[in-house]
Amino acid sequence: MPDYGHDLLFSVNIVPSAEHADTVVALAQLAERAGLDLVTFQDHPYQPALLDTWTLLGYVAAATQTIRLAGNVHPLPLRPPAMLAQAAASLDILSGGRFELALGSGGYWDAIASMGAPRLTPGQAVDALEEGIQIIRAAWDTGAPGGIRFDGVHHRVDGAPRGPRPAHDIGIWLGAYKPRMLRLTGRLADGWLPSLPYLRSAAALAEGNAVIDEAAAEAGRSPGDIRRLLNLGEELPPVRLAELALEHGVSVFTFMAGDPAQIQRFAAETAPAVRELVAAERRASRAGTEAAEHRAPRAGTEAAEHRATQAGTETVQEPASPGAPSGLTPTPDDGVRLSDVRVWDESTRPTAPRPDPGRRYTPREQANGRHLIDVHDHLRAELAQLRDLIGQVAAGALGAEAARSHINAMTMRQNNWTLGAYCESYCRLVTMHHSGEDAMIFPRLRRAEPALTPVLDRLKEEHQAIHKILERIDRALVAFVADPPGRPTGRLDDLRAAVDLLTDSLLSHLSYEERELVEPLARHGL
Known part of the structure; x- marks a missing residue:
């Protein structure tokens, strides 16, 4: 609407x-x-x-x-x-x-x-x-x-x-x-x-x-x-x-x-x-x-390349997609993991009923699924900025004037205060996105297609798990920003570990959600 x-x-x-x-x-x-x-x-x-x-x-x-x-x-x-x-x-x-x-x-x-x-x-x-x-x-x-x-x-x-x-x-x-x-x-x-x-x-x-x-x-x-x-x-x-x-x-x-x-x-x-x-x-x-007008490699792909330079060798096999409206490709999970911690067992994820392979979708119907991918792409791009921000702080890069220019461009870098503002903003953005799905989209999909209930229940559980990771980031952020300048980087390491866990969990979750919901969203016109 x-x-x-x-x-x-x-x-x-x-x-x-x-x-x-x-x-x-x-x-x-x-x-x-x-x-x-x-x-x-x-x-x-x-x-x-x-x-x-x-x-x-x-x-x-x-x-x-x-x-x-x-x-x-x-x-x-x-x-x-x-x-x-x-x-x-x-x-x-x-x-x-x-x-x-x-x-x-x-x-x-x-x-x-x-x-x-x-x-x-x-x-x-x-x-x-x-x-x-x-x-x-x-x-x-x-x-x-x-x-x-x-x-x-x-x-x-x-x-x-x-x-x-x-x-x-x-x-x-x-x-x-x-x-x-x-x-x-x-x-x-x-x-x-x-x-x-x-x-x-x-x-x-x-x-x-x-x-x-x-x-x-x-x-x-x-x-x-x-x-x-x-x-x-x-x-x-x-x-x-x-x-x-x-x-x-x-x-x-x-x-x-x-x-x-x-x-x-x-x-x-x-x-x-x-x-x-x-x-x-x-x-x-x-x-x-x-992004749709200038479709290039997804922000998630760029983030994955950045992660691959820091990650171990563990990968996760992405299940086949149950199908998507013509012209829409759910973003696959690249399988790279930065953290040894696992907040859920991906092998237990339920899957949605397989769609009719002969079903064709109008551009209007496709737009529902595309919107989900576009919103997720925005979250992926912001996550990449968040990781880059922490890297800038750790390296002590950028002078004050250059940092101010980046801050005005919403890239927010250089000092602890701007790092805190950016991290907090991103955490709120993810929370609001998940709250909106739980309150608006999921109930309608349940009514329209009861067979999706196991998938929707699992997605909601993952939202709650991601919320706990965001709370961990918040605690690590408060501790880091409270440290006086020149202190050892232990607090920064804690913050990095929390963001690594968020990166693993959120990118995996976004890919799973797209894989299971892009086609139902198009089919039910939500």
Whole structure:
């Protein structure tokens, strides 16, 4: 599924309780101090227990400095679009360009009608919203000649002056679920804002994206022009949010919270973890694309040559591959081992059922398996850099200026601090990759093909074993970095031994995983 490449934003949705107005404002200020990107408030004018959302937005804008603001969402039937455009632009100017406009067609019609608005059918409400969006955009287009003239079925404007112009290009986000609203989102909106509890399942995100993307293309727009936002009904782990970002293109996560501890945890723990997971996957995907375009000997082959110069003579026979989609070749295990330690018995590894030799795969199907190989190639290349880094430190190579140049190029060499930063980063990358497989890919493969269960169980066991090796590297790294300069190299030897064991285990594991899963991934379209 698509990753539209938008930067990730993390938001909190606060209930605008009139009884606890001071707390509402304080929570918004806390969200800003904690580092969240956006604060939203639901807008139900017919609910007397709630503050008026527009008044609250103006008050919070004055009480904050950096956090973005939005309603979640404004029912257009109760907000005449020409006046709504002026209110939104005014708030954007006063807040320094921090306001976004989220709209809905209206849902609680008894309540809406009780306040004097006309009762519309669902189809009429969508038509009215489409007219309203056109009027709002016309009001903000202060460079167009004359006043606003719009003669619609539900909204009419006869020469109203344009303006004011917003401080920035305000995004119009739509709360949409059904096909007509989704198509409207694709044609005219800047964002899609559903709530996860109201969707049938996460699969509904994929269905909604497909409708929006098709409508956008028909309107001559790029699907990537439309942000995908999501209201969360509960706290979800970072791996799950990363999956929603990478598979369904969600780039704005809004969590409803009234507990300060929840807000702080969401900002300090969840948001950074999701950003790191998504950034790592995007880097791996870009590296894989570049590798595919300029396919040369794999980074794993280069690493193997480097290992062969240091290794003993022990090799391991690689079993035959059970088959792979045409054009995809799982990376074989070169059999070289640097360490005398073995963390598992490779002869006991189960194998996947043999595929149909006559099965042919489309390029789209092949892409699933290719992605796994590309991500693994990225890990292999990073592992080779890690080993080279340790060699540079041991040899005392590179001067300070040359080292700084390499560090800026993400090769991070020369001193203990940069070695620590690079090692830690790589260990986290491997852990996140395995966590993502365990949480996202493996459960789906189990459901799609139960016969793969022994292989998936073994792969998960190996993930746990590799995690223990990463912990050993972490301990060796802490000890090495803590040593004062000029101390004997025993700590460095311990670190090298741990990295040798990781090299043996990880490269063997990656080859085994590709051998067993590349074909099933293509076949099941995960």
